[in-house]
Amino acid sequence: MASSAAASEEAVKAAKVLMVGAGGIGCELLKTLALSGFCDIHIIDLDTIEVSNLNRQFLFRKCHVGQSKAHVARDAVLKFRPNINITSYHANVKDAQFNVEFFKQFNVVLNGLDNLDARRHVNRLCLAAEVPLVESGTTGFLGQVTVHVKGKTECYECQPKPVPKSYPVCTITSTPSKFVHCIVWAKDLLFAKLFGDKNQDNDLNVHSSESGASKSNVFERSKDEDLDQYARRIYDHVFGYNIELALENEETWKNRRRPNPVYIRDALPEEDSRQNGSSHDCSNEQEEPSAMVSLGFRNPQEIWNLADNSRVLLKALRLFFEKREKEIGNLIFDKDDQLAVEFVTAAANIRASSFGIPLHSLFEAKGVAGNIVHAVATTNAIIAGLIVIEAIKVLQGDYKKYRMTYCLEHPSRKMLLMPVEPFEPNKSCYVCSETPLLLDVNTKTTKLREVIDKIIKSKLGMNLPLVMIGHTLVFEDGDGLEEDEAANYALNLEKVLAELPAPVINGTKLTVEDFQQELSCSINIKHREEFDEEKEPDGMVLSGWSAPVEKQVTSNGGASSSGAPDTDGNPEDISTKPGMKRKLDEVLDSKEKFDASSTSSAQVVDDDDDDDMVMLDEDPKLAKKKRLQ
Numbered sequence: 001m002a003s004s005a006a007a008s009e010e011a012v013k014a015a016k017v018l019m020v021g022a023g024g025i026g027c028e029l030l031k032t033l034a035l036s037g038f039c040d041i042h043i044i045d046l047d048t049i050e051v052s053n054l055n056r057q058f059l060f061r062k063c064h065v066g067q068s069k070a071h072v073a074r075d076a077v078l079k080f081r082p083n084i085n086i087t088s089y090h091a092n093v094k095d096a097q098f099n100v101e102f103f104k105q106f107n108v109v110l111n112g113l114d115n116l117d118a119r120r121h122v123n124r125l126c127l128a129a130e131v132p133l134v135e136s137g138t139t140g141f142l143g144q145v146t147v148h149v150k151g152k153t154e155c156y157e158c159q160p161k162p163v164p165k166s167y168p169v170c171t172i173t174s175t176p177s178k179f180v181h182c183i184v185w186a187k188d189l190l191f192a193k194l195f196g197d198k199n200q201d202n203d204l205n206v207h208s209s210e211s212g213a214s215k216s217n218v219f220e221r222s223k224d225e226d227l228d229q230y231a232r233r234i235y236d237h238v239f240g241y242n243i244e245l246a247l248e249n250e251e252t253w254k255n256r257r258r259p260n261p262v263y264i265r266d267a268l269p270e271e272d273s274r275q276n277g278s279s280h281d282c283s284n285e286q287e288e289p290s291a292m293v294s295l296g297f298r299n300p301q302e303i304w305n306l307a308d309n310s311r312v313l314l315k316a317l318r319l320f321f322e323k324r325e326k327e328i329g330n331l332i333f334d335k336d337d338q339l340a341v342e343f344v345t346a347a348a349n350i351r352a353s354s355f356g357i358p359l360h361s362l363f364e365a366k367g368v369a370g371n372i373v374h375a376v377a378t379t380n381a382i383i384a385g386l387i388v389i390e391a392i393k394v395l396q397g398d399y400k401k402y403r404m405t406y407c408l409e410h411p412s413r414k415m416l417l418m419p420v421e422p423f424e425p426n427k428s429c430y431v432c433s434e435t436p437l438l439l440d441v442n443t444k445t446t447k448l449r450e451v452i453d454k455i456i457k458s459k460l461g462m463n464l465p466l467v468m469i470g471h472t473l474v475f476e477d478g479d480g481l482e483e484d485e486a487a488n489y490a491l492n493l494e495k496v497l498a499e500l501p502a503p504v505i506n507g508t509k510l511t512v513e514d515f516q517q518e519l520s521c522s523i524n525i526k527h528r529e530e531f532d533e534e535k536e537p538d539g540m541v542l543s544g545w546s547a548p549v550e551k552q553v554t555s556n557g558g559a560s561s562s563g564a565p566d567t568d569g570n571p572e573d574i575s576t577k578p579g580m581k582r583k584l585d586e587v588l589d590s591k592e593k594f595d596a597s598s599t600s601s602a603q604v605v606d607d608d609d610d611d612d613m614v615m616l617d618e619d620p621k622l623a624k625k626k627r628l629q
């Protein structure tokens with residue numbers, strides 16, 4: 001034991017580690033690394049500190065708001081460990097400076113990221129640089145730590161990843177039955193229509209109103225219209241008139257509860273809604289405009305009634321035009337934009353009330369709209385501890401003891417932390433094995449640009465792709481291209497596949513590469529003329545890759561294509577992970593295996609007699625820590 005402890009201490013002291021992300025997990029991790037004896041830590045984070053980070057990212061204080069997370073985290077830890085080396089980079093991990101050579105200098109890379117895109121990028125660089133990766137994520141009480149070592153375990157991309165759930169358009173536009181449907185409508189349709197890009201396609205059920213306004217300009221404010229008139233017209237149009245129209249279609253409501261049209265005169269019968277719009281009370285120009293504050297609503301956890309939601313909606317709309325007019329036309333819903341959250345909460349609640357759906361507080365609505373599962377600081381701390389445990393095993397080359405560990409919300413078989421043996425690499429993973437992909441596409445009508453955007457960048461996650469057909473280079477991205485080369489590639493982008501300098505037809509093999517990620521893969525082309533518009537909206541189908549699995553509540557599909565939910569991480573849902581269920585069941589069902597796997601995991605950190613697994617007793621009064629034997 002003593003020698004193993006010494007060996008682990010040596011490995012820790014000698015290690016050079018890279019941490020990516022200095023947010024919820026990252027702050028905990030940096031502190032735990034420093035306190036565990038790590039002396040050479042590099043840390044990358046692109047972001048600056050926000051007030052909303054302070055409740056759990058404890059290396060940061062109010063005075064740090066606006067400063068670089070990476071630099072402030074470094075300085076905070078150096079205060080209590082002044083003799084170690086911490087190098088901080090306020091930068092995007094996808095920047096060219098963090099190339100394969102950069103990654104090669106580290107013994108292990110530790111991720112504390114919050115998005116799929118960056119995680120995939122780091123996975124690829126770790127594979128190319130042959131550096132082990134310890135990956136992590138948390139969502140509320142759930143969390144996970146996984147280990148990825150080239151050739152020994154699966155890579156981060158061997159298994160499908162969860163992406164936000166999407167909803168059928170008609171549920172959102174016509175027949176909502178849950179609050180989330182109203183939120184999606186308010187955020188992705190109404191908010192986008194009023195304040196976003198006017199040219200975007202938007203399925204908001206827009207019917208011309210009595211005024212005879214044409215379909216496209218119902219939402220435009222006419223020159224002679226004052227703000228109050230405008231706000232009330234929009235209100236009556238979307239919550240009153242459009243619902244009346246929808247009710248005319250008897251078929252829709254045969255087996256459904258009929259919605260009630262809501263007009264402003266009914267929602268606010270007592271007052272003249274014109275006065276309601278006055279915003280003299282929001283006089284402090286320094287402060288972020290807030291409809292809630294202007295109206296004297298203080299508690300975000302309170303559920304407003306229909307009248308109050310109507311007041312908030314009118315006020316928020318007015319404040320956008322009065323205080324933020326320049327942004328109108330370019331706004332995209334952001335969960336950290338207070339006024340946007342107020343508008344969306346109120347609009348969703350008015351719609352919910354019309355459809356007989358229970359109303360929600362701003363706090364709850366913000367959670368649904370931003371796909372937020374509120375972060376739990378202790379989960380981040382547990383996960384950071386587990387990352388360090390796995391990092392130490394990795395440094396000691398102890399790969400038989402590596403564990404994927406899942407932090408559960410409720411103890412399962414008395415266990416809150418569930419260790420699972422890692423999987424072997426997935427032989428058909430296009431990232432870590434050389435398995436070719438297959439693309440069904442109409443080569444006579446599909447342009448190279450579409451294949452690059454929809455498949456190579458969006459699905460395969462390449463940053464700066466290069467496309468070759470046989471030995472002919474047809475496209476390359478990035479700086480440093482000669483002018484004529486760039487012009488040539490730009491021309492190719494607009495050509496259909498069959499008309500490229502090296503024609504792409506049935507049976508052609510494309511080679512696509514990303515030099516920065518050192519990733520290369522082959523795509524075999526299969527020509528197909530017909531595609532199902534509903535099921536195959538891209539007009540092409542890629543097979544041989546792990547398509548993401550829909551998970552969690554959010555937007556109406558296409559809208560948030562970035563991938564993972566925006567939380568401290570995206571723990572995989574272990575119940576939807578093919579193969580994982582089997583492994584977990586094995587762990588759960590076989591006592592021997594259960595004990596063996598836990599014990600082996602315990603040995604590594606057992607040196608100083610600390611418990612490494614927490615078990616809960618059935619009787620909470622007797623709850624105490626127990627070591628697994």
Ligand SMILES: Nc1ncnc2c1ncn2[C@@H]1O[C@H](COP(=O)(O)OP(=O)(O)OP(=O)(O)O)[C@@H](O)[C@H]1O
Binds near residue numbers: 044052093115375567
């Ligand atoms: N491409 C990237 N390069 C570098 N750092 C990144 C990249 N993508 C995300 N990060 C960082 O990863 C961290 C993730 O932390 P966390 O999930 O706690 O998010 P947050 O932005 O701090 O909090 P929240 O999203 O809940 O407000 C963030 O600090 C973020 O800046």
Ligand SMILES: [Zn+2]
Binds near residue numbers: 159431
């Ligand atoms: Zn893989």
